[in-house]
Amino acid sequence: MYVHVPFCVSKCAYCGFYSLPGATGQVSAFLARLGSEVRQRLTPDLAARVGTVFIGGGNPTSLGPADFGTLLQTLTDVLGGSPIGEWTIETNPETWSRDLLPLVRGLPGLRLSLGLQRLRDEEIAWLGRAGTAAQGRQAVEAALEATPNVGIDLILGVPELPSPARDLGTFVAALPVRHVSAYFLSLEEDTPYAAWVEAGRRADPDAAGPEDLFEVAEALAAAGFEHYEISNFARPGSRCRHNLGYWHQQDYLGLGPAAVGTFEMVRRANPGSLAGWLAGEPPATEELTGATRQREFLMLRLRLLQEGLDLEEFTRRFGPPSPALTAALSREVAAGRLIRDGSRYRLSAAGLPLANQVIAGLF
Ligand code: SF4
Known part of the structure; x- marks a missing residue:
């Protein structure tokens, strides 16, 4: 089951995900509507089949501890009897704090996935993203207090920047993360980054070659990681079960605005805007x-x-x-x-x- 939380503290310049910066006034309505969607769609039979939960976004922990706690309670109320072996929560360094530890510690198979994207301040800033490398390291340390299953996300293929591989060996030696996702930057329409490329202030990331991926793979192989999917690396036994389900074409439910799911040969996409989803607009469906x-x-x-x-x-x-x-x-x-x-x-x-x-x- 995938749950989409469409809020972020600020919008990264390259971001093409559905996320609303600073929309705190809409959080209560989101939580209420999510509660109805969960109760309506997760019949007891279906709830009994849910094996993994992935809470993504946006940045789910931008809700803050109280509202994030309500979100978890809403899900666990309905999923109480489910055989869940893995909970994954995406989070960003600026919103991960020790206040969240009591909320997440008891979740079975907890994985925390931190969007660091880059390991140096100037590279984070170059991407038009908030936060610092030190915040990233502190967030990983705090996440490791909740679970040993901590992963980080990185962005590759930024023509002006060297590969993050040069810092990665030291990073994973100091902080024992178990998973790394490394995706190439892609140019999304109507983003500030696309406008910068248009204006000649940034190079087109489509021109980047594959070298970053090879360098990251080499650094992580030396640290004992397995390169198990084109963009994903894990220490033995720490692959993401939820994402393996996607790659194995297992059925999954998508809840929340803009969430997509596939169930019994029907792909269902929830309304792509928070307003449409709150208003109860019907999902788009496609018979596969x-x-x-x-x-x-x-x-x-x-x-x-x-x-x-x-x-x-x-x-x-x-x-x-x-x-x-x-x-x-x-x-x-x-x-x-x-x-x-x-x-x-x-x-x-x-x-x-x-x-x-x-x-x-x-x-
Ligand atoms: S944190 Fe992620 S979802 Fe939010 S704006 Fe940045 S890239 Fe987009």
């Missing part, structure tokens, strides 16, 4: 076809670097692969971009930076 699920299978499984794409599983789910698909897979193996191991195909080191091209070539 077998062909769509097949494409998603190919795309998502190749993202999993050790597991890869298993043609036997593909056949069990969708029937025998088409001659075009088997020919495309063989072509990629011959070109050295995929590695074949029995019925499994995995991206090679050479294929990793070309993953989008490799995947597109399979359709």
